[in-house]
Amino acid sequence: MAAIVEIEDVKKVYDGGFAALKGVTLNIEEGEILALLGPNGAGKTTLISTICGISRPSSGAIRVGGHDTVSDFRAARSLVGLVPQEVNLEPFETVWRTVRFSRGLFGKPKDDTLIEKILRQLSLWDKKDTAIRALSGGMKRRVLIAKALSHEPRVLFLDEPTAGVDVELRRDMWEIVAGLKADGVTIILTTHYIEEAEAIADRVGVINNGKLLLVEDKDALMTRMGQKQLRIDLQDRIATVPPALHGFDLELAEDGGSLIYRYDTRADRTGIAKLMAAMSEEGLVLRDLQTSQNSLEDIFVGLVHEPEAAA
């Protein structure tokens, strides 16, 4: 697949001297969904703003569809749609006019059929003549999406699209994203809801302190970094881990009612069989077994805290 967005060593230093981006390089493939994860203040929004033209890179280059976002900004920006994090809307205008304005702003000729289709898709059609200020928070967020879709972008940035929205709207949002992907739209979303990235992304990027710590295929990432844990519930409680089992990475849980064993799925041997043998030799009776995979969240927390610990 070809990269539709190319980011080359982009740095952004604000006037106050704060370095929000410390050299980010990233290629975003056409048609993929990329989730950018990172804590607040990590540089996610700055990165998006810099790609979209709201702020300028201090150094480095960004191309969208092969067009430089500074020297050939018209061609680059006309491919890009942005759904900002803040609900920024003209309060006194109607939904219809607001969305139509966005289409015009991006130089596209009037197309009321398309706008009707978008508004219906987002369940906004019956609100089309309502002034924005009379809408609920969730509806306003839908309007932001409608505005971004109105000019048929090839690349769509969703900056925290589901921050503070209810479960239903979040599901709707994911469905919309899936629909757009089916239409071939490339989607970049920032989030700090890890389950969101897990649910819809093809690739995950983790950003912290203005640096991209990692970008990887989501499944590969989870397999690669995925530690599994085996939880062994015991028939009888034990006070300490018996000395014979000290060679295993074990942790006592539930007041001695169960043992947690961590193992790596990538290792040649998981050590489970050995553990079981050792346990039966010790005379420990098993009541139940349970395995679970590390979530992206664990991976994320591990990544974000690592460099801090090293520093």
Added chain:
Amino acid sequence: MNWQAVKAIYIFEMARFFRTLMQSFISPVISTSLYFVVFGAAIGSRIEEVEGVSYGAFIVPGLIMLSVITQAISNASFGIYFPKFIGTIYELLSAPINFLEIVMGYVGAAATKAMFIGLVILGTAALFVDLSIQHPIAMLAFMVLTCLSLSLFGFIIGIWAGNFEQLQLVPLLIVTPLVFLGGSFYSISMLPEGWQTVALFNPVVYLISGFRWAFFGMADVPIGLSLLAIAVFTGLCLGAIWWIFKSGWKIRN
């Protein structure tokens, strides 16, 4: 050139104006009528004529200019300040448009509104006094130019302003005094000699003088000088706006 965008901005801005059409229409009618009662009837009965023109008619160009200038500035400054204030400016900055297109949309709409109000005042004034306009085309052209150049100026104020107080500051502290002292209600020749010289440093004098020339064929300063002054002012504003967008001052970091 992204004409669709210019059109979209223009229409969106005009919608704001149409939403409050009654206010936009009634307030200039009322304030103009008040000016005529105060200046035309109360004072005019003591002055009678200025350089051969009845005082009531004499103040018409000044009155129109007073409103057109303040309206152009406030409409244009509010027009661009509001998106900054509520955050919708993100869309302008991420759209495939350049500064010229943004300016044409916003300034065009602000100038249209000011022009509309200017014409309403002209119509209202015609109800009070006998008006004959010697150079109607020049009069309209002058009004359009004034609307445009002052809207450009207002646009700069709107970009500069960091809050609503600042938005009001320049119009209130600088523009209103300049307009009142710019010969709206009197001829510069009525001032003591020293003040006549001072008045020539007031840019508004050139606007009102030129506009009055279009009405009555007489002016405080030569019409050519008036035109030059407008051209220079417009040029300065355009230059400032070009620089603003080039540097991203106050809008793009």
